[in-house]
Amino acid sequence: MIQDEFFKRIVTQYQSNLPFVAYRKPNRQEVNAFIQKTDDLFFSEDYSEIGFVFAPFDDNEKSVLIPLEHSEILTADYQVSDIAKTSGVFKASDASEKENHINLVKKGIQGIEHEKFKKVVLSRSESAHLKENNPVVIFKRLLNNYPSAFVYCWFHPKVGLWLGATPETLIKIEGAQFSIMALAGTQSYNGTLNVKWQEKEKQEQQYVTDFITENLKPAVERLTVSDTETVKAGNLVHLKTMITARLKSHVPLKQVIDALHPTPAVCGVPKLAAKQFILEHENYNRSFYTGFLGELNMEKTARPRSGKRNIENRAYAMAKKSTQLYVNLRCMQIKDENAIIYIGGGITESSNPENEWQETVEKSLVMKNIL
Numbered sequence: 001m002i003q004d005e006f007f008k009r010i011v012t013q014y015q016s017n018l019p020f021v022a023y024r025k026p027n028r029q030e031v032n033a034f035i036q037k038t039d040d041l042f043f044s045e046d047y048s049e050i051g052f053v054f055a056p057f058d059d060n061e062k063s064v065l066i067p068l069e070h071s072e073i074l075t076a077d078y079q080v081s082d083i084a085k086t087s088g089v090f091k092a093s094d095a096s097e098k099e100n101h102i103n104l105v106k107k108g109i110q111g112i113e114h115e116k117f118k119k120v121v122l123s124r125s126e127s128a129h130l131k132e133n134n135p136v137v138i139f140k141r142l143l144n145n146y147p148s149a150f151v152y153c154w155f156h157p158k159v160g161l162w163l164g165a166t167p168e169t170l171i172k173i174e175g176a177q178f179s180i181m182a183l184a185g186t187q188s189y190n191g192t193l194n195v196k197w198q199e200k201e202k203q204e205q206q207y208v209t210d211f212i213t214e215n216l217k218p219a220v221e222r223l224t225v226s227d228t229e230t231v232k233a234g235n236l237v238h239l240k241t242m243i244t245a246r247l248k249s250h251v252p253l254k255q256v257i258d259a260l261h262p263t264p265a266v267c268g269v270p271k272l273a274a275k276q277f278i279l280e281h282e283n284y285n286r287s288f289y290t291g292f293l294g295e296l297n298m299e300k301t302a303r304p305r306s307g308k309r310n311i312e313n314r315a316y317a318m319a320k321k322s323t324q325l326y327v328n329l330r331c332m333q334i335k336d337e338n339a340i341i342y343i344g345g346g347i348t349e350s351s352n353p354e355n356e357w358q359e360t361v362e363k364s365l366v367m368k369n370i371l
């Protein structure tokens with residue numbers, strides 16, 4: 001399909017008030033979309049379904065599904081286009097927003113001092129008036145500006161409209177082989193990846209890696225952990241470690257997702273105490289921010305390796321299921337004429353509240369810069 005037709009179909013779907021998701025995977029040229037045929041609201045029961053899943057932060061709430069069987073799939077090659085930036089009008093964050101966030105961070109640090117948890121990720125939201133409410137234009141700006149992110153625009157008339165450009169993979173599974181990213185620690189990008197990390201950042205990222213490896217152990221074999229490296233995400237850099245393994249046979253995907261989500265990259269350690277603190281103290285509903293989204297159990301058409309003409313091998317290769325889920329960060333919800341931007345950061349015992357505030361200001365620019 002050509003690009004113009006792809007976007008025309010998205011616009012028609014949105015104007016008809018019908019559900020869709022349009023997205024582009026990191027470093028790919030191809031844009032994809034699920035166009036749901038009715039406005040039914042479907043949920044995933046146990047992550048065994050096939051489709052596109054959109055899950056909230058709170059794992060006690062339901063995950064929305066755009067099922068493959070009720071959708072048309074669109075694909076096009078995306079060429080970067082010239083889209084003027086001008087729509088968003090942001091007021092400078094007022095003193096009370098800053099004070100509230102600093103007080104929240106202080107409470108988090110006290111929680112750590114009282115040994116309720118070792119790390120907690122605390123967040124806030126900020127709202128901006130949009131001069132022009134056109135999700136497809138905003139989506140294109142995200143595509144143009146963040147080629148290495150998972151970029152998406154998700155809409156359901158009974159749920160809402162969300163857009164984002166996330167640097168973080170939750171889990172990628174192909175057949176039995178899977179990989180997970182442990183991402184945390186933040187600095188602004190100053191033209192080089194050769195940066196020095198403080199102990200605080202190394203520690204908060206190590207918590208994520210340790211949590212993932214510990215929690216996965218019962219479900220996997222041949223687990224390997226990569227070296228930790230610095231990666232760029234928009235105007236920021238983070239610390240990243242990749243964990244790869246093979247899923248033991250008969251382990252359902254739900255068991256893996258329940259063990260991981262929400263990870264300490266977006267919640268904390270221990271998970272339950274940190275989550276309870278977040279739900280009690282953040283004072284707003286994260287909704288789908290720090291949840292996850294992506295393709296669920298899609299069939300991957302893998303070509304059999306050359307030289308292998310054996311039919312059985314070919315059938316096996318064709319049947320490979322692929323799941324690619326991303327953490328919903330650097331995102332916003334569009335409601336009426338406003339964009340609500342969601343931002344947060346990891347708090348440890350050595351956090352400085354003023355710096356944590358500044359980190360959320362810098363993270364908010366990933367969305368603000370394209371509005």
Ligand SMILES: C=C(O[C@@H]1C=C(C(=O)O)C=C[C@H]1O)C(=O)O
Pocket residue numbers: 121123168183184185186238265266329330342343344345346347363
């Ligand atoms: C919570 C966010 O980001 C997460 C927290 C990070 C940190 O604390 O340094 C870094 C990357 C993400 O895992 C966010 O962007 O809102």
